[in-house]
Amino acid sequence: MKSGSTARTVANTTDANGGEMYASSSLEARARRLDPSLLKDLLENMLLIRRFEEKAAELYALGKIGGFCHLYIGQEAVGVGAISSLGPDDYILCSYRDHGQALARGMDPRVLMAELCGKVSGCSKGKGGSMHLFDKRLGFYGGHAIVGAHLPLAAGTAFASRYLKQPRVTVCFFGDAAVNIGSFHESLNLAQLWKLPVVFICENNEFGMGTPIEKTASILNLHERACAYNMAHAAVDGMDVLAVRESVAEAVERARNESLPTLIEARTYRYMGHSMSDPTHGIYRTKAELEEHRRRDPVKRFISALEAIGVVTQATVDEADRRIRDVVEQAVVFADQSPEPSPEELSTDVYLP
Amino acid sequence: MPVMQYREALNQAMREEMQRDERVFLLGEEVGAYNGAYKVSRGLLAEFGPQRVLDTPIAELGFTGLAVGAAMAGLRPIVEVMTFNFSILALDQVVNGAAKMLxxxxxxxxxxxxxxGPGGSAHQLAAQHSQSLEAWYCHVPGLKVVMPSTPADAKGLLKSAIRDDNPVVFIESEVLYGMKGEVPEGEYTIPLGVAEIKRPGKDVTVIAHSKMLHVALQAANELEAEGVDAEVIDPRTLRPLDTETLLQSVKKTNRAVIVEEGWSFCGVGAQIVDILQQQAFDYLDAPILRVTGADVPTPYNKTLEHMAFPDAQRVKQAVLRVLYKA
Incomplete structure (x- = not known):
């Protein structure tokens, strides 16, 4: 295990200390063991998120999407890999950076785009927006916009599974900055103490908004915080979709079979700013640093691995990409053509009757 | 009708609702093995077991948030905070979570x-353990806020609160836990959002909730000797507020005094004044007066503490002033 002081560089594929966890050969090796149709699904899911988010950035610039808009570009492997290991009844909770997970869970891109545009056909009727995506049928329990505040909620849905004796696992995504807030610690303690079937996934993209993790966390191997609660934990290359899938699947099984929680730290990187109002580089990171991380792009790496083992070709990838771009365009058309919420919506959904 | 303590009425409400609905469970500090810091949960662990009566760590944010998540997933949690002072630790989960999720x-x-859990002052508990936070919760759309003043109300309102599909902030009173009164047996619910005229009268309307109701009733009884017939109303639910009952009374008496233990500035009474002046302006024969807690942190010293909260004498003075008799 790496020492805390080098955590910042573990994200590099070339890192000599990274070992097998970060080697692209392991991605190919894992891919060989999986069904080609699953591999193609995972790739298309990642591509969909990439293209969707690129379009969201355009719509934000056009003023069609308002408020805060936190994009998932660069982190696709985490959401896709993790969610691919879940069953249909499992619970998912996210922070405000939630578009990727919603798409990975199967939310209709049209419904998601409509929500971002504040339309009544959106998943939350246009009343939640980018940061508050919900879909009960998908087990998608939000989009929560106070850092760390949804970790107790995830302990709560996991508690409900245990209480109702249902084999439903909860997966909770949050950023690296959340590990320093009290709710993180209170939730981990309760989850281990009460043996709750929950997988906490820390997406360590190295920055809490514009502040690097070294300036905020006393232990840089963030997953080791689980030691304080006697909880199972692991670090995983968050730019390797199959490594994430494998790690999360193991944790999900632990949750489902033993009703025990896990903390997983997925080391990833976001290419965009913290939100759309934040520049991609120049203030808290250099262009060179960003470019260095782009070299281990999770989508490109996965394509290369799948090409190497003969599951895809450049031509089939291009074809899939064209199809996905069309799906995203259709989502924009749907959002554009969807009506605004009626004025009555202002005061509905405040109380249940 | 059986006579029981306020705490026993609350206990009965929880016991009956837990018997009625398996999704209802109780969690909080000391609620299980210790039977509750104020013995409100006495016997519940023995009857329902540790799956449904859970002792928590001292982690209000964590266990309240856990309850919010559990409620989203179909359960019906009752969170006991040892006192509402500690609910401030959980405020994010209540205000940003429970109230807005829908x-x-x-x-x-x-x-x-x-x-x-209990709110308000008790006996020399000093600043951090003696405050009335109902105005904070009343401010938030999505929450309901209930404050019972009698054992019967405690039972009937808590049963309704547990059955309500919305987050309900249910603030009890530390000094009323030992109060005895008649409580109907079995199925007895009081709808949320319905005030009760606790003492009918014709000269002035006195509005008071929780333990201030009893201060107001004492004042009203003493005023009777002075020929003043005060009507005393307990809103019981502060949000949604039963404005109709308050308005009808004020339209009859043409005068109002509002008593609350909490701080004056932006307090519950300020909101009631706003409603009354908007909707009953033409009926008022005097400015509405408020009797409130002093605008200070609660002092420890017994004499100073007594000065910090409304008493019958101050309520009487306010009533006489709106009647232009003082």
């Missing part, structure tokens, strides 16, 4: 939970 999910996720 709205920001476009109506998909209600949060049927009760956050309950």
């Amino acid at each position: 709205y920001m999910s476009g109506g998909q996720f209600g949060v049927p939970m009760v956050l309950r």
Whole structure:
């Protein structure tokens, strides 16, 4: 295990200390063991998120999407890999950076785009927006916009599974900055103490908004915080979709079979700013640093691995990409053509009757 | 009708609702093995077991948030905070979570939970343990706020709160826990949002909730000797507020005094004044007066503490002033 002081560089594929966890050969090796149709699904899911988010950035610039808009570009492997290991009844909770997970869970891109545009056909009727995506049928329990505040909620849905004796696992995504807030610690303690079937996934993209993790966390191997609660934990290359899938699947099984929680730290990187109002580089990171991380792009790496083992070709990838771009365009058309919420919506959904 | 303590009425309400609905469970500090810091949960662990009566770590934010998540997933948690002073630690989960989940999910996720425990001052507990925070919760759309003043109300309102599909902040009173009164047996519910005229009268309307109701009633009884017939109303639910009952009374008496233990500035009474002046302006024969807690942190010293809260004498003075008799 790496020492805390080098955590910042573990994200590099070339890192000599990274070992097998970060080697692209392991991605190919894992891919060989999986069904080609699953591999193609995972790739298309990642591509969909990439293209969707690129379009969201355009719509934000056009003023069609308002408020805060936190994009998932660069982190696709985490959401896709993790969610691919879940069953249909499992619970998912996210922070405000939630578009990727919603798409990975199967939310209709049209419904998601409509929500971002504040339309009544959106998943939350246009009343939640980018940061508050919900879909009960998908087990998608939000989009929560106070850092760390949804970790107790995830302990709560996991508690409900245990209480109702249902084999439903909860997966909770949050950023690296959340590990320093009290709710993180209170939730981990309760989850281990009460043996709750929950997988906490820390997406360590190295920055809490514009502040690097070294300036905020006393232990840089963030997953080791689980030691304080006697909880199972692991670090995983968050730019390797199959490594994430494998790690999360193991944790999900632990949750489902033993009703025990896990903390997983997925080391990833976001290419965009913290939100759309934040520049991609120049203030808290250099262009060179960003470019260095782009070299281990999770989508490109996965394509290369799948090409190497003969599951895809450049031509089939291009074809899939064209199809996905069309799906995203259709989502924009749907959002554009969807009506605004009626004025009555202002005061509905405040109380249940 | 059986006579029991306020705490026993609350206990009965929880016991009956837990018997009635397996989704209802109780969690909080000391609620299980210790039988509750104020013995409100006495016997519940023995009857329902540790799966449904859970002793928590001292982690209000964590266990309240856990309850919000559990409620989203179909359970009906009762969260006991040892006192409402500690609910401030959980405020983010209540205000940003429970209160808003239904709205920001476009109506998909209600949060049927009760956050309950004692509020207000007791006896020389000093600044951090003696405060009335109901105005904070009343401010937030999505929450209901209930404050019972008698054993019967405690039972009937808590049963309704537990059955309500919305998050309900249910603030009890530390000094009323030992109060005895008649409480109907078995199925007895009081709808939320309905005030009660606790003492009918014709000369002045006195509005008071929780333990201030008893201060107001004492004042009203003493005023009777002076020929003043005060009507005393307990809103019981502060949000949603039964404005109709308050308005009808004020239209009859043409005068109002509002008593609350909490701070004056932006207090519950300020909101009631706003409603009354808007909707009964032409009926008022005097400015509405408020009798409130002093605008200070609660002092420890017994004499100073007594000065900090409304008493019957101050309520009487306010009533006489709105009657232009003082």
